[in-house]
Amino acid sequence: MIRLQNVTKDYGGRPALVNVNLHIALGEFAFLVGPSGAGKSTLMRLLYREETPTSGSVFVGGVNLNRLHKRQVPLLRRRLGTIFQDYKLLPRQTVFNNVAYILRALGVEEKEVAKRVQSALSVVSLEHKADAYPDELSGGEQQRVGIARAIVNGPPVLLADEPTGNLDPATSLEIVQLLERIAERGTTVFISTHDTNIVNTLRRRVIYLKGGEIVSDVDSGVYELEPNLNV
Amino acid sequence: MRHLRTFFRVIIETGLGIKRSGWSNWLVVSILAIALTIFGGILQVTMTMKNVVAAFGSQLEVSAYLKDGYQPKRVAREISQIPEVQLVEIVTKDVAWDEMKSTFKVASLANPLPNTLHIRASSPEAVEAVAAKVKLLSAVENIRYPLNVARKINEFRHFIEIAGFAITAALSAATLTVIGNTIHLLIESRQREIEILSLMGVSPFYIKGPFVLQGAAYGAGSAAVAILVLVGVHIYLDPYLTDQLVSLAPFLPRNIEYGMWQTFGVMLGLGVLVGAGGSAWTSGKYIKI
Numbered sequence: 001m002i003r004l005q006n007v008t009k010d011y012g013g014r015p016a017l018v019n020v021n022l023h024i025a026l027g028e029f030a031f032l033v034g035p036s037g038a039g040k041s042t043l044m045r046l047l048y049r050e051e052t053p054t055s056g057s058v059f060v061g062g063v064n065l066n067r068l069h070k071r072q073v074p075l076l077r078r079r080l081g082t083i084f085q086d087y088k089l090l091p092r093q094t095v096f097n098n099v100a101y102i103l104r105a106l107g108v109e110e111k112e113v114a115k116r117v118q119s120a121l122s123v124v125s126l127e128h129k130a131d132a133y134p135d136e137l138s139g140g141e142q143q144r145v146g147i148a149r150a151i152v153n154g155p156p157v158l159l160a161d162e163p164t165g166n167l168d169p170a171t172s173l174e175i176v177q178l179l180e181r182i183a184e185r186g187t188t189v190f191i192s193t194h195d196t197n198i199v200n201t202l203r204r205r206v207i208y209l210k211g212g213e214i215v216s217d218v219d220s221g222v223y224e225l226e227p228n229l230n231v
Numbered sequence: 232m233r234h235l236r237t238f239f240r241v242i243i244e245t246g247l248g249i250k251r252s253g254w255s256n257w258l259v260v261s262i263l264a265i266a267l268t269i270f271g272g273i274l275q276v277t278m279t280m281k282n283v284v285a286a287f288g289s290q291l292e293v294s295a296y297l298k299d300g301y302q303p304k305r306v307a308r309e310i311s312q313i314p315e316v317q318l319v320e321i322v323t324k325d326v327a328w329d330e331m332k333s334t335f336k337v338a339s340l341a342n343p344l345p346n347t348l349h350i351r352a353s354s355p356e357a358v359e360a361v362a363a364k365v366k367l368l369s370a371v372e373n374i375r376y377p378l379n380v381a382r383k384i385n386e387f388r389h390f391i392e393i394a395g396f397a398i399t400a401a402l403s404a405a406t407l408t409v410i411g412n413t414i415h416l417l418i419e420s421r422q423r424e425i426e427i428l429s430l431m432g433v434s435p436f437y438i439k440g441p442f443v444l445q446g447a448a449y450g451a452g453s454a455a456v457a458i459l460v461l462v463g464v465h466i467y468l469d470p471y472l473t474d475q476l477v478s479l480a481p482f483l484p485r486n487i488e489y490g491m492w493q494t495f496g497v498m499l500g501l502g503v504l505v506g507a508g509g510s511a512w513t514s515g516k517y518i519k520i
Contacts, residue, residue, distance in 0.1 A: 048430065077432030088427045104240050105433040107233035149431070 001026045001157055001188040002047060007056035009042055009212075016042040018212040020056070024190055026156070029183040031199050032192040033223045034209035040192040043209065044161040047190070048082050049073050061156060078102070081150030081158040081187075083179075085165035087142045089134040089149075095121070096130040099149045106153075120148040124178060140171035144178065151182060158182060160191040164198060172198050180204075199223035237437065244441035248417060249448060255413045256449070262409050263453035263502060266402030268460050271498045273395030275461065278494060280388040291317075291352045293362045293376040296345040301370035303346040310350055313364050315357035320349040345372060403505055410449060410509035414442050418517045425518055439514040443507050450506025454499040465491065 002024040009017040017039045024030050032040050045051040046058050049065050058065040061079060068076060089098050099120055103113045121127045124144035134142055143163060150158055160179060164172035176191065176198045183189040193199065199206055199222065206221030207214060249256060297306060307319040328342040352361045362376050418425065428438050 050430070071435075074429075074432045074434045077430060080432075082430055084430075088423075088430065090424055090427060101428070102431045102433060105237065105428070105431075105437045107235075107237035107240070109236065 085162035267457035446510025447507035450502035454502030
C-alpha cells in the first residue's frame with residue numbers, strides 16, 4: 001500500500017531523508033519513530049505529496065507520486081485520511097460541519113453526508129458533540145474529530161503525523177487504541193510518533209528513523225532510545 | 232448532479248465570503264461603480280454621437296444662406312440647373328423671421344436672418360458635389376449641410392473616446408488594485424482554512440472558486456449601481472437633450488437612438504470581467520495548493 005524506493009530528500013544540501021526503502025502492506029499498522037529532526041514529518045509529507053523527493057520513488061496505493069500531476073494531488077489526498085498533531089480543525093465550523101466539509105466539497109448528497117458523518121462520529125464516540133465548536137472541546141476530543149474527518153470518506157490509508165503530540169499520556173493511548181481499532185477494519189494505519197509509552201504498550205511494527213535513515217524495522221517492536229540495528 | 236451540488240456549495244461559500252468581507256464590500260463596489268458609471272456615460276455619449284452622425288449621413292439636404300441683395304428666386308433657378316439637384320425650396324428672410332418670432336420670444340429688432348435655400352440632392356453620394364458647386368456661387372454667403380456637421384461631431388467624438396477610455400482604464404486599474412487587496416486580505420484571514428482544505432483533498436476549483444465568484448459578484452453589483460445611475464440620468468435629461476440637439480441641428484430626426492441596452496450590456500460585462508479577473512489573479516498568486 002505504501003512503498004518508498006531509495007528515497008532521498010534534502011533541503012539545500014541538508015539531508016532530511018537518506019536512501020530510505022520501506023514497504024507497508026494493505027491493512028498493516030505501523031509506527032514511525034525517532035527523535036526530533038529524524039525526518040519523520042518529511043517522510044509523512046512525502047506520502048501526502050506535500051513534498052516531492054530529491055531522488056527515489058514514492059508509491060501510495062500503487063500510484064507513483066513522482067509522476068502525479070499537480071491537478072491529481074487532491075484525488076490522492078481524498079484516498080488518504082490524514083491526522084495532524086495540531087488537529088487542523090476549522091474553528092468557525094461545528095464538529096459536524098468539520099467532518100462533513102470534504103463530503104460536501106465533493107458534491108455528496110446532504111442525506112448521505114448526514115449518514116456518513118454520524119457513522120464517523122460514532123466510531124470516535126462523539127455523536128453527542130456534533131453541534132459543538134472545536135474550541136469547546138478538549139484536546140483529545142479535537143483529535144477524535146480529526147480522526148472522524150480522516151475516515152469519513154472511507155480511505156484505505158490513514159496517515160497520522162504525531163497525533164498525540166499535544167495530548168496527555170492517558171488520552172494519547174486512547175487515541176492510538178482508536179486508530180488500532182480502525183486498522184482492524186482493513187485500513188492501513190501509519191503513525192509517526194516519538195511517544196515511547198504508546199509504542200511500547202501496543203507492540204506493533206516499529207520503524208526507527210535516525211538522521212534521515214531507517215536504522216531499525218521490527219515487527220512487534222518497542223521504541224528504544226538506541227535500537228539494535230535490525231532492518 | 233454531483234457537479235451541480237458542488238457548484239451550489241461554491242455559491243454558498245461565496246455568500247459566506249461576502250458576509251465575512253464586511254465594509255470592504257462597499258469600498259470595492261463604490262469604486263468600481265464610479266468607474267463603470269464614467270465608462271458607461273462615455274460609451275453612451277459616443278454611441279449617441281455615432282447614431283446622430285449616421286442620421287446626418289442619410290440626410291440629402293444642403294442649406295445655402297444668401298448674401299443680401301441677391302434675389303432668392305434667381306439663385307434658386309440657377310441652382311436647379313445643377314444636374315445632381317432634385318429640388319430647391321426657398322425660405323425668405325421674412326418667413327424665417329416670422330417663424331422664429333412665433334417659436335421664441337425675440338426682442339424687436341431688425342430682421343438679422345438671411346434668405347435661405349434648402350437644396351435636396353438626388354442621392355446621398357451627390358450631397359458633397361452639390362455643396363461644393365453651390366458654395367462657389369457669388370450669391371452664397373455660407374452653406375451648411377449634415378455631412379459637414381457630421382465630420383465635426385466625429386472629430387469631437389474621437390477626442391471624447393480617447394480621453395474617456397483613458398480615464399476608464401485608470402479607474403479600472405485602481406479598481407483591480409482594490410479588489411486584489413480585498414481578496415488578498417480575505418485569503419490571508421482564511422489561510423489556515425485553505426491549508427486544511429488542500430490537505431483534505433478539496434479541489435482547487437472549490438477552494439479558489441468562491442474568491443473568483445466574489446469578485447464577479449462585486450463586478451455585477453457595481454454594474455447594477457452604475458446602470459441605475461445612468462437610467463436616472465436618462466429619465467431626467469433625455470427630453471432636454473433631444474430638444475437641445477434638435478435646436479442645434481434642425482435637420483436631425485427626433486427619434487435619436489441612445490444605444491442604452493448595448494451600453495448596459497457592455498458595462499455588466501466589463502464589471503464582471505474586472506471583478507472576476509482581479510480576484511482570479513489574486514487567488515492564483517496567493518493560494519498555493
